[in-house]
Amino acid sequence: xxxxxxxxxxxxxxxxxxxxxxxxxxxxxxxxxxxxxVYLQTGMTQEEVTELEERFHLDDPLPVQYVYWAGGVxxxxxxxxxxxxxxxxxxxxPKLAATMELAISSALVAVVLGVALGTxxxxxxxxxxxxxxxxxxxxxxxxxxxxxxxxxxxxxxxxLGWFPIxxxxxxxxxxxxHPTNLYTIDSLLAGDFGAFGDALWHLVLPAATLGYGATAIxxxxxxxxxxxxxxxxxxxxxxxxxxxxxxxxxxxxxxxxLIPTVTVIGxxxxxxxxxxxxxxIIFRWPGLGxxxxxxxxxxxxxxIMAYVLFTSVLFLVVNLAVDVIYAYLDRRVVxxx
Amino acid sequence: xxxxxxxxxxxxxxxxxxxxAMVAAACSDSDxxxxxxxxxQGTTDTTAGSTDTTAGGTDTTAPATTTPGTEISNPxxxxxxxxxxxxxxxxxxxxxxxxxxxxxxxxxxxxxxxGNSGPDPVPSLATxxxxxxxxxxxxxxxxxxxxxxxGVTFHDGTPFTADDVLFSWDRAMTMDLPDGAAxxxxxxxxxxxxxxxFTFEVxxxxxxAAFLNAVVPAMVSSIVxxxxxEANGGVVAGEFNEFMSGNPVGTGPYEFVAWNRGEDLQFxxxxxxxxxxxxxxxxxxxxASPDIRVLGLRAGDYDTIEAxxxxxxxxxxxxxxxxxxxGLTVEPIHIGFNLKFDPADLPDGDRIPAGFLNDPRVRxxxxxxxxxxxxxxxxxxxxxxxxxxxxxxxxxxxxxTAPVYDQQDLAxxxxxxxxxxxxxxxxxxxxxxEEANLFEVAALVFKDSVDNLNNPNMEITVAxxxxxxxxxxxxxxxxxxxxxxxxxDPFADPSAYLDSYALPxxxxxxxxxxxxxxxDADRVQTLIDSxxxxxxxxxxxxxxxxxxxxxxxxxxxxIAAQEGVVSARRDWVxxxxxxxxxxxxSIKFALLDKG
Numbered sequence: 036x037x038x039x040x041x042x043x044x045x046x047x048x049x050x051x052x053x054x055x056x057x058x059x060x061x062x063x064x065x066x067x068x069x070x071x072x073v074y075l076q077t078g079m080t081q082e083e084v085t086e087l088e089e090r091f092h093l094d095d096p097l098p099v100q101y102v103y104w105a106g107g108v109x110x111x112x113x114x115x116x117x118x119x120x121x122x123x124x125x126x127x128x129p130k131l132a133a134t135m136e137l138a139i140s141s142a143l144v145a146v147v148l149g150v151a152l153g154t155x156x157x158x159x160x161x162x163x164x165x166x167x168x169x170x171x172x173x174x175x176x177x178x179x180x181x182x183x184x185x186x187x188x189x190x191x192x193x194x195l196g197w198f199p200i201x202x203x204x205x206x207x208x209x210x211x212x213h214p215t216n217l218y219t220i221d222s223l224l225a226g227d228f229g230a231f232g233d234a235l236w237h238l239v240l241p242a243a244t245l246g247y248g249a250t251a252i253x254x255x256x257x258x259x260x261x262x263x264x265x266x267x268x269x270x271x272x273x274x275x276x277x278x279x280x281x282x283x284x285x286x287x288x289x290x291x292x293l294i295p296t297v298t299v300i301g302x303x304x305x306x307x308x309x310x311x312x313x314x315x316i317i318f319r320w321p322g323l324g325x326x327x328x329x330x331x332x333x334x335x336x337x338x339i340m341a342y343v344l345f346t347s348v349l350f351l352v353v354n355l356a357v358d359v360i361y362a363y364l365d366r367r368v369v370x371x372x
Numbered sequence: 373x374x375x376x377x378x379x380x381x382x383x384x385x386x387x388x389x390x391x392x393a394m395v396a397a398a399c400s401d402s403d404x405x406x407x408x409x410x411x412x413q414g415t416t417d418t419t420a421g422s423t424d425t426t427a428g429g430t431d432t433t434a435p436a437t438t439t440p441g442t443e444i445s446n447p448x449x450x451x452x453x454x455x456x457x458x459x460x461x462x463x464x465x466x467x468x469x470x471x472x473x474x475x476x477x478x479x480x481x482x483x484x485x486x487g488n489s490g491p492d493p494v495p496s497l498a499t500x501x502x503x504x505x506x507x508x509x510x511x512x513x514x515x516x517x518x519x520x521x522x523g524v525t526f527h528d529g530t531p532f533t534a535d536d537v538l539f540s541w542d543r544a545m546t547m548d549l550p551d552g553a554a555x556x557x558x559x560x561x562x563x564x565x566x567x568x569x570f571t572f573e574v575x576x577x578x579x580x581a582a583f584l585n586a587v588v589p590a591m592v593s594s595i596v597x598x599x600x601x602e603a604n605g606g607v608v609a610g611e612f613n614e615f616m617s618g619n620p621v622g623t624g625p626y627e628f629v630a631w632n633r634g635e636d637l638q639f640x641x642x643x644x645x646x647x648x649x650x651x652x653x654x655x656x657x658x659x660a661s662p663d664i665r666v667l668g669l670r671a672g673d674y675d676t677i678e679a680x681x682x683x684x685x686x687x688x689x690x691x692x693x694x695x696x697x698x699g700l701t702v703e704p705i706h707i708g709f710n711l712k713f714d715p716a717d718l719p720d721g722d723r724i725p726a727g728f729l730n731d732p733r734v735r736x737x738x739x740x741x742x743x744x745x746x747x748x749x750x751x752x753x754x755x756x757x758x759x760x761x762x763x764x765x766x767x768x769x770x771x772x773t774a775p776v777y778d779q780q781d782l783a784x785x786x787x788x789x790x791x792x793x794x795x796x797x798x799x800x801x802x803x804x805x806e807e808a809n810l811f812e813v814a815a816l817v818f819k820d821s822v823d824n825l826n827n828p829n830m831e832i833t834v835a836x837x838x839x840x841x842x843x844x845x846x847x848x849x850x851x852x853x854x855x856x857x858x859x860x861d862p863f864a865d866p867s868a869y870l871d872s873y874a875l876p877x878x879x880x881x882x883x884x885x886x887x888x889x890x891x892d893a894d895r896v897q898t899l900i901d902s903x904x905x906x907x908x909x910x911x912x913x914x915x916x917x918x919x920x921x922x923x924x925x926x927x928x929x930x931i932a933a934q935e936g937v938v939s940a941r942r943d944w945v946x947x948x949x950x951x952x953x954x955x956x957x958s959i960k961f962a963l964l965d966k967g
Contacts, residue, residue, distance in 0.1 A: 082550075083550030083551075084550075084847050084848075086550050086610075087550055087551075117459070118457075119457075119633050119634065120457070120458070120459040120460060120617075120633075121618075121633060126633060126634075130634070185663070185667075188664070188667055189667065192667065192668075192671050192673075193667050193670050193671040196671065196672075199673065200660075200664070200668070200673075201635065201657070202635065205630075205632070205635070205636055205638055205655060208632075209629075209630065209638075316661060317661070317664065319635075319657070319659050319660050319664060321632070321633070321634035321635045321659065325634065325659065326634065332838060332839065332840075333838070333839055333840045334838065334840030334841070335840075
């Protein structure tokens with residue numbers, strides 16, 4: 036099957052999958068009872084509760100409620116977030132941007148550090164630098180995220196006062212426009228380097244926390260791959276040609292060692308998105324993770340459904356993209372079979 | 373041989389740019405709050421008793437003493453770390469006790485305000501507190517006249533007149549939102565009229581002793597800018613106003629700047645304020661968990677934090693932090709007895725004999741079983757006290773000589789259970805509560821207390837559930853549990869408590885069917901009705917004292933404690949004043965300064 040036909044076929048199936056997932060999640064969120072609790076206030080009369088149920092269609096049968104929700108999605112209405120006290124559509128994109136900014140920054144930290152440390156250790160196999168790097172890497176993987184985050188807070192926020200928490204200095208944040216809601220990008224677009232520095236300054240602690248965990252995995256993978264590559268014949272050949280060790284490492288061994296490492300980097304991004312829930316709560320980062328955690332605890336169904344819809348679409352699209360890329364990279368893969 | 377790799381030029385350039393950008397951020401001069409200054413004098417908190425003749429103008433605080441070398445963070449802006457995010461900033465929509473009330477208190481004003489200490493109202497947008505003596509209350513106690521302050525402007529620049537008062541109150545009652553508190557007005561007010569631009573008159577449905585200190589200063593009675601509302605959606609019955617929900621326009625000392633959801637609320641000093649202006653801009657930070665609030669206070673990033681007694685151990689003794697626990701909240705933590713439960717709704721395993729909770733001896737016995745000392749001294753860290761049914765300490769009419777359930781008496785409790793005939797039969801009751809907070813602790817203390825009766829037939833199960841699940845159960849009628857734990861709504865007047873929590877046909881009286889349980893429901897009804905309409909303070913206090921004694925003998929609640937007001941703030945905060953009758957955290961930020 037041609038790649039184009041395969042993509043079209045998958046795209047046609049995509050809505051069916053999304054509807055299926057949304058029905059399952061819609062039903063699951065109701066296992067714990069009606070979501071009316073998130074809208075209730077102490078001391079409401081029964082009449083007032085009934086009025087709220089009517090307003091949000093919670094007095095209708097479950098399938099009818101689902102149809103209302105799905106109809107809303109088609110018209111761009113994802114419902115009212117009781118937690119954010121605002122329409123979900125108004126809140127979702129800014130929070131998604133905040134989460135993505137944190138996840139990407141963490142990934143940058145993890146990739147740069149992980150590849151560098153892995154290379155450093157792999158090139159010095161079984162020597163002191165290798166052992167020290169191993170300790171550093173394993174510590175990152177072993178330490179609970181929340182504990183490491185609080186440790187950083189106590190040291191660098193409370194005692195040293197070097198780095199703040201939150202996403203921005205409110206006054207600096209307010210002085211620029213936010214067309215993308217990515218603070219770093221918006222500050223550069225505005226040409227405001229003070230704001231850019233503020234964005235980076237606020238990113239340091241959460242990105243270091245999240246990135247450190249992922250650094251460990253990437254560094255270990257990079258180190259193992261590099262050790263293997265350095266034992267390959269082509270490396271001996273390169274050395275025999277008289278290439279300096281630095282070039283052998285950079286031009287030959289490291290490039291090949293990066294191939295399995297890139298796979299791990301891709302997987303690590305998922306870890307970073309998951310880990311952002313903890314980091315966002317601890318560092319008061321206004322992203323999707325913290326919003327979702329609050330929403331789950333308070334039974335804010337509109338928010339949960341919007342998040343699930345988003346992750347479902349993301350997952351399905353990424354899966355499709357991966358299939359296509361595999362087929363492109365490896366011609367032995369036959370799509371659709 | 374491996375040679376160490378040198379950083380590329382690009383990496384070096386990036387590093388330099390990064391460093392420059394961060395330096396630029398740190399040194400940005402866009403706002404004074406971006407910098408940190410050193411003061412030669414820090415402060416220790418001194419709360420002066422203020423002469424509180426009006427809410428807006430004449431608070432005076434003693435000059436603060438200082439500690440050399442203290443560095444003040446965020447100069448020019450007062451930073452408070454709040455517990456939760458408001459759901460609305462509209463007085464017509466906000467629920468009593470909800471986070472939005474904290475903001476409405478700062479941005480809006482009312483005709484009268486609760487003063488800096490005690491429950492008495494003081495003039496605010498009205499220039500006098502009406503009384504029979506000054507002729508502003510009619511002889512029959514139903515017509516109240518408010519002379520209004522001239523020269524007041526709203527944050528949008530429009531002038532304040534009596535029309536705005538009429539509009540604001542009428543608006544709240546017309547919208548009548550289920551999540552709001554319009555009933556505070558509509559249950560009391562019969563009619564209103566504008567006498568002239570600066571005179572407003574209200575006629576009540578019946579004399580109401582609570583009107584001046586519970587209705588007029590209530591957040592729902594805040595005065596909004598008529599122009600701002602009409603320019604942004606107007607008033608629609610039964611529908612909230614999205615603009616006003618997020619954009620408060622009042623006359624208070626703070627002018628709203630921004631609400632960054634999940635991050636902060638920002639306010640600036642209102643230059644056109646009629647009274648003493650605020651000392652500093654205000655930023656209310658949202659979303660910090662309790663641990664982070666404590667760390668932020670210790671780091672100096674927060675000047676005050678929303679705290680409760682569980683915070684004390686974390687901040688007491690910390691450098692630069694002042695902690696005190698003077699005063700009590702007016703939201704007693706109580707266990708409700710539901711006399712109207714449907715057995716079919718109860719959790720599996722619950723076994724409750726017929727008529728069990730209807731027997732006053734049973735309810736007395738439960739009140740004698742509870743280990744009050746364990747709850748107050750352990751769970752609340754000593755920051756709390758006991759109070760009688762059902763008028764909290766600090767509220768008019770509280771009678772310190774009235775009998776109180778404040779000691780565990782297992783022997784007497786057993787006697788009462790035996791007299792009532794339930795000792796041998798026993799019971800198994802699930803007590804529902806929100807998980808992971810003081811209410812759950814109260815439920816667990818209750819369970820332990822009942823276990824200490826050493827009667828295997830008497831069993832309490834604590835059903836600690838998520839907040840949303842609890843809210844659902846709590847708002848049901850009938851409540852699907854025989855007992856539940858929460859705290860009371862705060863009020864400034866005893867009649868509001870009694871109407872909600874003691875009146876046979878009142879709010880909870882109907883939901884729990886108090887009438888089926890009171891030994892003499894009509895007497896309770898008559899006493900509470902009398903207290904509500906009695907305008908003579910001495911006579912009213914006597915009625916309230918009697919009510920407290922009646923409710924001691926015939927309790928409809930087990931009141932675990934009245935939680936202490938705990939304040940945790942930086943040493944540099946000056947002029948700290950707190951009144952538990954103000955919405956949590958019981959602070960007016962405009963009164964506070966930093967060294």
